[in-house]
Amino acid sequence: DILAQFAEQADDLHERVVHDHGIFVAEFLGATGSGKTRLIERLIERAPDDEEIGVIVGDVAGEDDATRFRELGVSVANVNTGKECHLDPGLVEDALAELDLDALDTLYIENVGNMVCPADFPLGAQARVLVVSATEGDDVVRKHPLLFQACDGAVINKVDIADAVNADLDLMESDVSEIAPEMPTFRTSAEHGDGLDDLAGYLEERGHVHA
Amino acid sequence: DILAQFAEQADDLHERVVHDHGIFVAEFLGATGSGKTRLIERLIERAPDDEEIGVIVGDVAGEDDATRFRELGVSVANVNTGKECHLDPGLVEDALAELDLDALDTLYIENVGNMVCPADFPLGAQARVLVVSATEGDDVVRKHPLLFQACDGAVINKVDIADAVNADLDLMESDVSEIAPEMPTFRTSAEHGDGLDDLAGYLEERGHVHA
Ligand SMILES: Nc1nc2c(ncn2[C@@H]2O[C@H](COP(=O)(O)OP(=O)(O)OP(=O)(O)O)[C@@H](O)[C@H]2O)c(=O)[nH]1
Ligand SMILES: Nc1nc2c(ncn2[C@@H]2O[C@H](COP(=O)(O)OP(=O)(O)OP(=O)(O)O)[C@@H](O)[C@H]2O)c(=O)[nH]1
Ligand SMILES: [Mg+2]
Numbered sequence A, B: 001d002i003l004a005q006f007a008e009q010a011d012d013l014h015e016r017v018v019h020d021h022g023i024f025v026a027e028f029l030g031a032t033g034s035g036k037t038r039l040i041e042r043l044i045e046r047a048p049d050d051e052e053i054g055v056i057v058g059d060v061a062g063e064d065d066a067t068r069f070r071e072l073g074v075s076v077a078n079v080n081t082g083k084e085c086h087l088d089p090g091l092v093e094d095a096l097a098e099l100d101l102d103a104l105d106t107l108y109i110e111n112v113g114n115m116v117c118p119a120d121f122p123l124g125a126q127a128r129v130l131v132v133s134a135t136e137g138d139d140v141v142r143k144h145p146l147l148f149q150a151c152d153g154a155v156i157n158k159v160d161i162a163d164a165v166n167a168d169l170d171l172m173e174s175d176v177s178e179i180a181p182e183m184p185t186f187r188t189s190a191e192h193g194d195g196l197d198d199l200a201g202y203l204e205e206r207g208h209v210h211a
């Protein structure tokens, strides 16, 4: 059973990275172009100077996101997933070899833009943050129940242009609480930096949930 | 070899639907919320009254898109794909059983929102139209080369709000011609009805490519 095997490998990753090395790990996943990279860029920008950050980014092809992260001075491992439609613990394990785990305080993992496949492949993070943008339409939550249920926090990004597609943010938020009652929702504009305080606070909380 | 099996099944579908029944078939695929449904709605609205249209729509869950199409008076087969991250010829075959192929002139197939998995699963259409929206960011084309190469025409939708994410439409278009030199690109605003004439003209052309 390959899902079980991967789940076990994710647990090992978690044990190793979070517990042995004391690194905070957050995974960002969600729709193509929803703003995952922009949000991580924002979190990196506001981090204290002494916080050592690493990023593992998965993309079908190219180095576009990896390049953006490198420009911010953090260590980056780029993973080209090709036909594989999601990161898996094996790819993450290989990517970790490119990072200095003794040096890192924080590790962000950005999954491939995909609202279906990543649900079943946890990567060992302390927080799975699902990012959708208002511009995908306000039905995106109820159209993807399993993925919302598989994640810890939901971000509705690009709220600054929600009106351009008549997206009802309250509806999206109530859809989240209906599908995943325990799941907090954060409204952000990664472009304008809005909503980042609450999101950062939530991640901090997730980091302390088990020490 | 399951891909080969599906490819053969897609050819059979093509033979049956396009050649035996003389139905024009176009598949719309692309990113989550890029505007596939809105574009098909627009094409339905502008069709002559005597054009009998059917739609097969795949979504992870729910009937949201199917309901929208039914409100326009066309026959609809809804396919919930669940954990399957793309429509496949088997699902399309089952869906066809819900439609009256003797009555139809046109069949639109809307795939699940996904920029990775559908590439390898042609469904027997005469035109595979890949829809991305400017709001996903102008790097979306070069980040998904295989999918662009697997499709026939590219649509860059939501051009009315491209500025809101600083999307360079010329760049996107040149990326398409670099990755898939024969592939035409159409700029549309499904919301405002812009660019639909050219898209409809292209589909008409694809319908006559082989009669
Ligand atoms: N207006 C607006 N644009 C945004 C916001 N967040 C991101 N964008 C823009 O949306 C586009 C996509 O943002 P990215 O951060 O690259 O999205 P992503 O989820 O990392 O994309 P992939 O990794 O390719 O799936 C870029 O053009 C961003 O500038 C936002 O809050 N508001
Ligand atoms: N401003 C603007 N909004 C658009 C445009 N096209 C679609 N939208 C909006 O974008 C959202 C998504 O449109 P849909 O047609 O549902 O997109 P889709 O690709 O069918 O979505 P999925 O089937 O869920 O993947 C809706 O809120 C639409 O009203 C456009 O050209 N401009
Ligand atoms: Mg990204």
Ligand SMILES: [Mg+2]
Residues within 6 Å of the ligand: B036, B037, B038, B065, B110
């Ligand atoms: Mg749709």
Ligand SMILES: [Zn+2]
Residues within 6 Å of the ligand: A085, A116, A117, B085, B117
């Ligand atoms: Zn997949």
Ligand SMILES: [Zn+2]
Residues within 6 Å of the ligand: B014, B015, B018, B019, B210
């Ligand atoms: Zn043919």
